[in-house]
Amino acid sequence: MNELWEDCRSDFGEIKRVFRRFDEDQDNFICAADLQRFMGRLGFDISADEAVDMLQTVDKNGDGKVEFDEFCLLYRKLDDGHSASCSRLQELVDEEDDILQEAFRVFDKNGDGFITADELQAVLLDLGMPEGKSLENCERMI
Numbered sequence: 245m246n247e248l249w250e251d252c253r254s255d256f257g258e259i260k261r262v263f264r265r266f267d268e269d270q271d272n273f274i275c276a277a278d279l280q281r282f283m284g285r286l287g288f289d290i291s292a293d294e295a296v297d298m299l300q301t302v303d304k305n306g307d308g309k310v311e312f313d314e315f316c317l318l319y320r321k322l323d324d325g326h327s328a329s330c331s332r333l334q335e336l337v338d339e340e341d342d343i344l345q346e347a348f349r350v351f352d353k354n355g356d357g358f359i360t361a362d363e364l365q366a367v368l369l370d371l372g373m374p375e376g377k378s379l380e381n382c383e384r385m386i
Contacts, residue, residue, distance in 0.1 A: 259315070263312055263315050266279065274299070276308070302315070351363055353366060361383040361385075361386050364385060365379055368382065
């Protein structure tokens with residue numbers, strides 16, 4: 245395992261960032277549901293069974309989840325054998341990050357890095373959404 249960490253050290257931040265995008269519930273594991281949701285956002289409609297099968301190829305300890313060290317091993321294999329695949333995965337994660345940042349900027353009207361209930365209400369009203377009619381409702385959402 246030490247060799248794995250040595251190999252991953254230079255790319256640790258990038259690998260961790262990609263892992264976090266898969267691990268939506270932030271429980272430090274990628275389960276079949278995490279994988280299925282992430283692949284769906286990328287435009288790949290996979291079944292729950294397909295997600296389980298995909299995870300089994302990486303799940304070295306057989307617990308049904310992919311931990312960071314297992315993910316790191318997969319990432320290194322992708323990078324070593326198919327750098328184009330690894331680069332494409334990074335591009336997809338970067339694209340998703342850009343979309344999320346742009347969406348955040350839409351709501352953060354004054355650009356201070358925070359979304360207030362007033363800002364949320366303004367956007368919801370602009371979109372004609374009934375949820376924006378009540379500031380109290382927007383405060384609950386925040």
